Amino acid sequence: xxxxxxxxxxxxxxxxxxxxxxxxxxxxxxxxxxxxxxxxxxxxxxxxxxxxxxxxxxxxxxxxxxxxxxxxxxxxxxxxxxxxxxxxxxxxxxxxxxxxxxxxxxxxxxxxxxxxxxxxxxxxxxxxxxxxxxxxxxxxxxxxxxxxxxxxxxxxxxxxxxxxxxxxxxxxxxxxxxxxxxxxxxxxxxxxxxxxxxxxxxxxxxxxxxxxxxxxxxxxxxxxxxxxxxxxxxxxxxxxxxxxxxxxxxxxxxxxxxxxxxxxxxxxxxxxxxxxxxxxxxxxxxxxxx
Amino acid sequence: xxxxxxxxxxxxxxxxxxxxxxxxxxxxxxxxxxxxxxxxxxxxxxxxxxxxxxxxxxxxxxxxxxxxxxxxxxxxxxxxxxxxxxxxxxxxxxxxxxxxxxxxxxxxxxxxxxxxxxxxxxxxxxxxxxxxxxxxxxxxxxxxxxxxxxxxxxxxxxxxxxxxxxxxxxxxxxxxxxxxxxxxxxxxxxxxxxxxxxxxxxxxxxxxxxxxxxxxxxxxxxxxxxxxxxxxxxxxxxxxxxxxxxxxxxxxxxxxxxxxxxxxxxxxxxxxxxxxxxxxxxxxxxxxxx
Numbered sequence: 001x002x003x004x005x006x007x008x009x010x011x012x013x014x015x016x017x018x019x020x021x022x023x024x025x026x027x028x029x030x031x032x033x034x035x036x037x038x039x040x041x042x043x044x045x046x047x048x049x050x051x052x053x054x055x056x057x058x059x060x061x062x063x064x065x066x067x068x069x070x071x072x073x074x075x076x077x078x079x080x081x082x083x084x085x086x087x088x089x090x091x092x093x094x095x096x097x098x099x100x101x102x103x104x105x106x107x108x109x110x111x112x113x114x115x116x117x118x119x120x121x122x123x124x125x126x127x128x129x130x131x132x133x134x135x136x137x138x139x140x141x142x143x144x145x146x147x148x149x150x151x152x153x154x155x156x157x158x159x160x161x162x163x164x165x166x167x168x169x170x171x172x173x174x175x176x177x178x179x180x181x182x183x184x185x186x187x188x189x190x191x192x193x194x195x196x197x198x199x200x201x202x203x204x205x206x207x208x209x210x211x212x213x214x215x216x217x218x219x220x221x222x223x224x225x226x227x228x229x230x231x232x233x234x235x236x237x238x239x240x241x242x243x244x245x246x247x248x249x250x251x252x253x254x255x256x257x258x259x260x261x262x263x264x265x266x267x268x269x270x271x272x273x274x275x276x277x278x279x280x281x282x283x284x285x286x287x288x289x290x
Numbered sequence: 291x292x293x294x295x296x297x298x299x300x301x302x303x304x305x306x307x308x309x310x311x312x313x314x315x316x317x318x319x320x321x322x323x324x325x326x327x328x329x330x331x332x333x334x335x336x337x338x339x340x341x342x343x344x345x346x347x348x349x350x351x352x353x354x355x356x357x358x359x360x361x362x363x364x365x366x367x368x369x370x371x372x373x374x375x376x377x378x379x380x381x382x383x384x385x386x387x388x389x390x391x392x393x394x395x396x397x398x399x400x401x402x403x404x405x406x407x408x409x410x411x412x413x414x415x416x417x418x419x420x421x422x423x424x425x426x427x428x429x430x431x432x433x434x435x436x437x438x439x440x441x442x443x444x445x446x447x448x449x450x451x452x453x454x455x456x457x458x459x460x461x462x463x464x465x466x467x468x469x470x471x472x473x474x475x476x477x478x479x480x481x482x483x484x485x486x487x488x489x490x491x492x493x494x495x496x497x498x499x500x501x502x503x504x505x506x507x508x509x510x511x512x513x514x515x516x517x518x519x520x521x522x523x524x525x526x527x528x529x530x531x532x533x534x535x536x537x538x539x540x541x542x543x544x545x546x547x548x549x550x551x552x553x554x555x556x557x558x559x560x561x562x563x564x565x566x567x568x569x570x571x572x573x574x575x576x577x578x579x580x
Binding site for chain 2 (some may be wrong): 154155156157162165166168169171172173174175176177178179180181182183184185186209210211213214217218221244252254255257258259260261262263264265268
């Protein structure tokens with residue numbers, strides 16, 4: 001049986017997570033909702049549906065910088081809404097099914113993105129990426145037998161780059177690991193930049209791990225193309241006020257000095273004019289004029 | 291008595307230092323040479339002079355990215371060269387004197403730079419700096435009673451920003467401390483960037499702690515002026531092949547993965563066209579067209 005305590009643990013898991021990207025967390029939220037729908041006691045269909053909808057809204061509100069969570073959970077709520085209020089067991093079955101279908105569709109989209117990206121990038125290339133994107137990892141898997149080389153950043157403060165380094169080493173992809181500060185030195189050794197995106201705004205600007213904007217500036221200054229790969233559901237459905245999440249400054253492990261305020265904002269915005277192309281499951285959209 | 295072991299300890303101190311900037315290390319080298327001149331046993335003037343010159347050359351070769359060390363030590367050697375090979379004790383006296391005069395001149399230059407910078411920057415401003423420059427600290431001391439606010443970077447891998455945070459807090463200057471990745475988010479909150487320089491090239495480009503180039507790109511993109519303050523002897527006297535020092539990658543504390551090569555280059559080059567002004571003891575030189 002699903003109790004409130006379990007749900008609060010899930011809320012906490014999503015709130016605390018610093019290593020999974022937006023797509024992975026969106027899929028994780030859907031499997032949580034499938035579990036919830038599976039185990040929630042049901043007295044009448046309307047209360048049952050309302051409980052599921054409320055839970056989806058609670059999950060969707062936790063990570064405001066990550067559009068996919070809001071978007072996928074909105075789609076799931078829409079599906080629930082469209083279901084007749086027949087009986088609890090039919091509702092339960094369909095709610096679980098729909099959540100798992102959305103997870104499956106997301107996995108398929110990542111596979112398609114990886115293929116489009118790999119075809120676009122081609123043989124024997126060096127890519128620079130920032131932070132850890134599961135979609136970029138999927139691209140690396142596609143390209144690992146095509147002489148791919150990677151340049152990766154550590155991605156302070158929690159160094160997701162370390163997890164990426166471990167993954168790429170296991171794939172036997174020759175990889176250089178640098179601090180963020182070295183991006184400007186190594187950009188000229190990359191054939192292209194490839195990053196994921198936590199959200200894509202209406203004009204094509206992306207919200208992604210903080211530092212992505214600096215990568216884009218360096219790429220532009222060295223005329224290195226800058227691509228972002230992401231599922232199309234990362235587009236923000238409705239323009240919302242931008243909310244760049246800030247995490248606990250304890251992650252910086254600083255002493256307390258009376259006049260010093262540490263800041264730990266996790267995301268920045270890379271404007272569309274610095275982006276050469278957007279790669280989704282539908283294909284590659286190049287910036288006009290390129 | 292000065293033995294070889296002591297000198298090797300000094301060599302090691304300069305080689306290992308990651309927290310002092312180029313000016314401080316240049317002055318430290320001069321006090322080492324003064325100590326050496328003071329204590330070196332002297333049999334004949336020519337051997338004595340040769341020993342001092344060789345020692346200066348050994349010190350000057352340790353930190354190739356730091357022009358001031360080479361420049362100040364070259365000046366000291368020039369002074370030695372100009373001295374008559376009279377007797378060891380006269381040579382000794384003059385060698386010590388000349389080293390201490392150069393140290394004193396450097397301190398006076400820093401004071402003059404701080405005054406020029408403070409006058410140029412003015413009242414109630416927010417400055418963003420990167421890494422730790424003793425010259426920038428001198429500017430902050432000048433401006434601390436003029437409502438200065440600072441934004442400082444941690445400066446991975448060894449986080450010199452922590453030492454700077456501690457210093458600024460002691461000066462009661464309101465300071466925000468950010469990771470390098472957040473430079474693009476905070477640049478718009480700065481009225482200007484002020485950084486030191488480890489070397490200044492003939493065309494005005496600067497070699498400084500790695501990441502400075504990214505700060506300059508972000509500043510240009512937000513139309514925030516980017517100033518560098520440095521003693522005029524940081525100019526490279528002779529154009530030399532650029533040597534951007536790389537330090538031990540153990541500083542990154544990474545596990546060993548077979549296909550991953552960590553890199554730890556300490557300096558980058560900020561091209562002159564991204565620099566708004568150069569502040570030396572002689573005054574402020576603005577970029578043409580600004």
